[in-house]
Amino acid sequence: MTDSPSVPERVSTPGPAGKPEPDPAGEAAARGTGAEPRGMEAEPRDAEAEPRGMEAEPRDAEAEPRDAVPSPSAARPYTHVKPPHRGAQPPPARPYPEPWQQWQPRRAEPPAWLAEVRPEPPARIRTATLWSVLATALLSSLLLRDGLGVNLLLVAVPAALAAFFSAQAAGRLPRPWTLVWAVGGLALLTVPALRDAGLPTFLAVVSAAALGALALGGSRTWTGALLGLPGLFGAAGPGTVWALRGLRERAGGTRGRVAPVLRAVVVAAGLLIVFGTLFASADAAFAEILGSLTPDVSVSEGPWQGVLFALGLFGALAAAHTAASPLRWDRVTVSPGRPRGRTEWALPLIVLNLLFAAFIAVQLVVLLGGYDKVVAETGLMPAQYARQGFWQLLWVTVLVLVVMVVAGRWAPRGGARDAVLVRTVLGALGVLTLVVVASALRRMDLYVDAFGLTRLRVSVAAVELWLGLVIVLMLVAGAIGGRWLPRAVAASVGAGVLAFGLVSPDALVAERNVQRYERTGTLDSEYVRELSADAVPALDRLPEPLRSCSLRGIAVELRNGADKPWYATSLSESRARDLLAERGVRSVASCPGEYRSER
Incomplete structure (x- = not known):
């Protein structure tokens, strides 16, 4: 016996014709496949495995077929595939795409600034947010169709609550400037409830929306201040998708609880209608109060109410989505100009x-x-x-x-x-x-x-x-x-x-023109007739018939809007109606455009 390891002797067995049968191990060695000698347990071979002696690299699921070593079983019929030799390197990847890939459309990369301002995905929408959004949409369709007044505040309150619940779920805490913008926006919405002039109302509504965008986004740069409001309008689409995803996630576990809630709502509405109708028919005073408090629902105004419902719904969803995941406009930096000498x-x-x-x-x-x-x-x-x-x-x-x-x-x-x-x-x-x-x-x-x-x-x-x-x-x-x-x-x-x-510019204009008349005896009565109800207290001090000439146009406008509900009537309109009802407006045959007194 020797110390060297023994090698099993190769034995040839006679074949059918008496010839020795060829040894498989010897043929494998002759082909250079690296097969193990007989007598040892053969390892399972993978058709796509890397050659032995090299560390296998992870395969990419999207790698192209040309980068892989084809297996004999996957080869086409009657095609000979030569296996790789031991230690052979894989074929290098082609630096150029295949011809068919050159004609494929390429996906456009987003601008760099858009990637910077894009926020993180918002958290799951809360149930309180969904109810607040629904309340905003319903109040918009019921209250805003008759005009602007205190109804803007009534619609803005649930929208602000939806934004607050979303920000709270996202972990955003209110800051001092956020409170300043929120309070300032709500204060601006009191202008339509107090004044009747159109220009101050328009400016107040637009400014309130801009301050609301600043409160939701928390911007502190020029870029954020200028792009906050357009970004709020752009959040309506993502907010809708966000709300639908939240509803779909809740639908699976709450199907058994939706039906009882719907039945309770239907029963409550039926009781209110039945007993409210009976009480209204029993007492005329109660019927008048109930009619002034309850918004009218008209079938002919259904399309317009649907538009207002959609505006309230998408607006509240945009505000809630922005509060949960605002665009980071402050990350957009404007490079300074080249300094001059x-x-x-x-x-x-x-x-x-x-x-x-x-x-x-x-x-x-x-x-x-x-x-x-x-x-x-x-x-x-x-x-x-x-x-x-x-x-x-x-x-x-x-x-x-x-x-x-x-x-x-x-x-x-x-x-x-x-x-x-x-x-x-x-x-x-x-x-x-x-x-x-x-x-x-x-x-x-x-x-x-x-x-x-x-x-x-x-x-x-x-x-x-x-x-x-x-x-x-x-x-x-x-x-x-x-x-x-x-x-x-x-x-x-x-x-x-x-x-x-x-x-109120109309009230200021009327006051200064009345003071000028008292000083010079001249008044442009044709111009003051075009003012709003804000000017009635000042014009009421003019002598007759100049007073009736100046108030005639305003009185006609107030008479045409007498059926407006309380939530669409401003304080100036209410005071002007009371004043004109108390003193009245005389019928004047002709009213000159430029009135001059004879003193």
């Missing part, structure tokens, strides 16, 4: 500051007593001179804001000296612009004294005041930093629109 940047602005200073010097001369001389040289009446300059100065204020924004984007940023230069030049331009704003408002005041106040003049004067406030905010931001500037400007817009609505 000091001379290239500062020289045009210094020249502009000198021009402003020269104009302001002339204005000071006019205010100190040279006004008559200027009017004599121009050949214009005082009111015409004031009117000619107001609109130009308004555009000057708007363009200065554009210049300040562009100049801040291209300002030099080389160090402390450049920062001082930028603050000095832009600060001087802002201060001079504030003087121009004061001059424009003074011109408007002179023009109103001569020709009276109108809605347009009130509106443009309010815009001029707001532009002046924005310039002040920009000056403060340049001195102490401006991270808070976008939210401050948004808050100023909301506060300005709220003040504009509560003051």
Whole structure:
């Protein structure tokens, strides 16, 4: 015996013809397949396994057939497939796609900014959110078809609750600015309930929606402030899909509980209808109260009510989805402009500051007593001179804001000296612009004294005041930093629109025109007849027949809307009806357009 391992002896057995039968192991070795010698247990071979001696790599389910070693069983008939040799490398992948792949349409990649603002998928919608959304849709279809009033607040409350429940489920806690936007939006919705004029109502509704978008998204940059409201409209589709998915998930486990709830609702509605009808027929006072509180349901207005139902439903779903998973608009960054040299940047602005200073010097001369001389040289009446300059100065204020924004984007940023230069030049331009704003408002005041106040003049004067406030905010931001500037400007817009609505331009116009009549004896009665019910308390002080001429158009409008329910009637309309019912409006044969008293 030796120490070397023994090798089993190869034995040849005679075949049928007496010849030795070929050894399978020897044939395998001759072919180079690496088969184990006989006497050892053979391992199962996989047709697609890697050669022995190499670590097998994980196979990709989407790998193309050309990258795999075909098995003999998978080969086509009458096709010889040569097995790989031991230690052979797999064939390299082709760097170019197959010809048939070159004609396949390629999926467009989303923009980079869209991937940045895309939020995480929201959590499962809560049952309280679904009920709040349904309440918003029902109240919208029942209350909003008769007009705008306190019904906007009644519709906004369940929509706000739906957003609150969604944010709570997502783990979002309210922040101070979120409460500011939410309270400001609800305060703006009180304007339609208090005033009757159309322009303040429109501005209040739009501003309330914008503040609501800020409350839901939590944006704090210019991009978020500008794109928050369009993004809220875009969330209606994802919100609907989110709600349908939640309903489908709940349908499996609550089928046994839906039927009892439906039966309870049907029974309750039947009891209310039966006993409510009996009580209404038994007492006329109760019937009147019940009729004023209950919204009318008309078959002819069914399509319009369906549209309002859809608007309330999709709007509430968009608000709830945004509260649960808002778009991250603050992640969109705007790269600063290329900084310019000091001379290239500062020289045009210094020249502009000198021009402003020269104009302001002339204005000071006019205010100190040279006004008559200027009017004599121009050949214009005082009111015409004031009117000619107001609109130009308004555009000057708007363009200065554009210049300040562009100049801040291209300002030099080389160090402390450049920062001082930028603050000095832009600060001087802002201060001079504030003087121009004061001059424009003074011109408007002179023009109103001569020709009276109108809605347009009130509106443009309010815009001029707001532009002046924005310039002040920009000056403060340049001195102490401006991270808070976008939210401050948004808050100023909301506060300005709220003040504009509560003051009521129609009431202010009527008050100033009545005061002008008491002072000069002249009134544009044709214009004041077009005002809303907000102007009735002021116009009621005019003497007859001027009073009836001025209130005749408003009285007709109030008479046509006498059947409006309480939730679609503003406080101004209610007071105007009571006042006109108490004193009445006389029938006047003719009413001149420009009324002048004989005193």
